[in-house]
Amino acid sequence: MSAIIGHEAIVRELRSFAASDDPPHALLLAGPEGCGRGLLALEYARLLNCEAAASPGPSLPLPSLPCGVCRPCRLIAEGAHPDVILLGPGDTLCRPRAGEGSHELHPDSRDIRICQVRGLIELAARYPFEARYRMVVIDPADRLGRDASHTILKTLEEPPGHTVFALVTAAPEMIIETVRSRCRRIDVHPVSRSEIEAGLIARGIDAAVAARAAAGCHGLPGRAIAFAADPALMGDRDRLIARCARVAAGLVPARLAHAGELAESWRRERSVVLRALDAWEAFWEERLRAAAVAPGPLDAAGPVAALRAVAQARADLQAQVQARPALELMLLTFPPVTLDADPEEEPTGHA
Ligand SMILES: [Zn+2]
Numbered sequence: 001m002s003a004i005i006g007h008e009a010i011v012r013e014l015r016s017f018a019a020s021d022d023p024p025h026a027l028l029l030a031g032p033e034g035c036g037r038g039l040l041a042l043e044y045a046r047l048l049n050c051e052a053a054a055s056p057g058p059s060l061p062l063p064s065l066p067c068g069v070c071r072p073c074r075l076i077a078e079g080a081h082p083d084v085i086l087l088g089p090g091d092t093l094c095r096p097r098a099g100e101g102s103h104e105l106h107p108d109s110r111d112i113r114i115c116q117v118r119g120l121i122e123l124a125a126r127y128p129f130e131a132r133y134r135m136v137v138i139d140p141a142d143r144l145g146r147d148a149s150h151t152i153l154k155t156l157e158e159p160p161g162h163t164v165f166a167l168v169t170a171a172p173e174m175i176i177e178t179v180r181s182r183c184r185r186i187d188v189h190p191v192s193r194s195e196i197e198a199g200l201i202a203r204g205i206d207a208a209v210a211a212r213a214a215a216g217c218h219g220l221p222g223r224a225i226a227f228a229a230d231p232a233l234m235g236d237r238d239r240l241i242a243r244c245a246r247v248a249a250g251l252v253p254a255r256l257a258h259a260g261e262l263a264e265s266w267r268r269e270r271s272v273v274l275r276a277l278d279a280w281e282a283f284w285e286e287r288l289r290a291a292a293v294a295p296g297p298l299d300a301a302g303p304v305a306a307l308r309a310v311a312q313a314r315a316d317l318q319a320q321v322q323a324r325p326a327l328e329l330m331l332l333t334f335p336p337v338t339l340d341a342d343p344e345e346e347p348t349g350h351a
């Protein structure tokens with residue numbers, strides 16, 4: 001069974017790339033986190049290296065590739081292949097240059113630095129240990145610093161024949177155009193709820209859990225798998241949404257306090273803030289649905305503006321705009337909310 005849920009058309013495309021005489025040496029996989037971008041990069045690595053696909057001709061029909069059982073297929077799936085290199089912010093491959101001062105290790109770096117790209121270029125010039133094609137996954141590629149981007153250009157332009165690159169990003173517009181234009185771009189879209197549900201069930205997950213995880217994951221199989229592995233996360237999500245309701249019903253000081261807490265979290269653990277933004281999105285989407293069915297005073301303009309504000313805040317945070325003003329702006333753009341007296345949410349003691 002493939003590790004990938006959904007994305008059949010993309011996998012077909014990757015198969016035909018890998019089977020061609022001159023496979024693309026740089027992919028740009030663009031889509032939200034959790035949608036399967038990294039797995040697609042690894043699938044391309046398997047297709048390029050699968051022994052069943054080797055010349056003088058594949059021993060399996062194209063749709064059956066990669067075989068999943070040969071040594072390269074297994075090692076890549078296990079994350080143990082010596083020629084699959086993952087490059088992200090941190091100090092992987094750091095190659096300081098003489099005269100750069102005491103080049104401290106930078107494990108907490110926000111960016112992929114030029115010293116890492118130097119290490120990458122050095123690596124790419126050598127032959128792989130055992131792979132036909134080494135795979136370098138750069139994730140998130142939008143964190144390539146300016147100097148790093150310019151330094152990697154030449155390698156993307158004239159790549160060594162035995163190395164392919166996969167640039168993974170949720171924010172392709174943050175990558176400089178000259179780098180983007182040297183990659184084959186693949187947009188990785190959310191997966192349908194039914195496909196995710198079926199994918200989870202095929203992995204042996206309880207049908208009820210699968211249905212709930214698929215419903216709450218916004219089309220992101222990676223998130224659905226995390227939900228299924230730890231259903232408490234789904235409860236966290238419900239709690240987060242309930243909290244959104246309380247903040248939305250509050251006055252300006254409560255909203256600003258909430259923005260302040262999120263900005264503080266952004267410095268320590270970004271995933272907390274990204275989950276909070278997901279919860280806000282879910283909250284406003286629900287209000288939008290309610291507005292669509294309820295005739296009368298509820299109208300759609302408020303939720304629509306709120307959803308735009310969430311998207312803007314997300315983009316601002318990605319673009320490294322200061323977190324606090326971006327989040328304050330979002331909270332203050334939200335329309336006022338009166339909480340309905342929903343009988344299910346009344347503290348009647350049976351919850
Ligand atoms: Zn194989």
Ligand SMILES: [Zn+2]
Nearest residue numbers: 094095096115
């Ligand atoms: Zn360094």
